[in-house]
Amino acid sequence: MDATKHWSIAVEIDEHDDTTRAQARLETAAGREVRGLGHAQRNPLDASVPEIGDELAVARALRNLADHLLHTTEKDIEGATGEPAHLYR
Numbered sequence: 001m002d003a004t005k006h007w008s009i010a011v012e013i014d015e016h017d018d019t020t021r022a023q024a025r026l027e028t029a030a031g032r033e034v035r036g037l038g039h040a041q042r043n044p045l046d047a048s049v050p051e052i053g054d055e056l057a058v059a060r061a062l063r064n065l066a067d068h069l070l071h072t073t074e075k076d077i078e079g080a081t082g083e084p085a086h087l088y089r
Helices: 048-081
Strands: 011-014 019-027 032-040
Touching: 011 048, 019 048, 032 048
Parallel strands: none
Antiparallel strands: 011 019, 019 032
């Protein structure tokens, strides 16, 4: 079966003082939601460049989301095959 699918990831960024938090949320076509969280803390000696904190927090949230999605996939494979699944990370 040939198919083209489109999944979207929504990212929310919250900044407070020198701390930036990001949440990445993916909802699959089947309605499953997977979330990832990321955090960045500015060193008080560094100049304030909010975009850098955003980039770091979002990168960490996306990496965390990917880890959660891989774990979900392992569990789905195990459920379908009855065998342990270990995906390379």
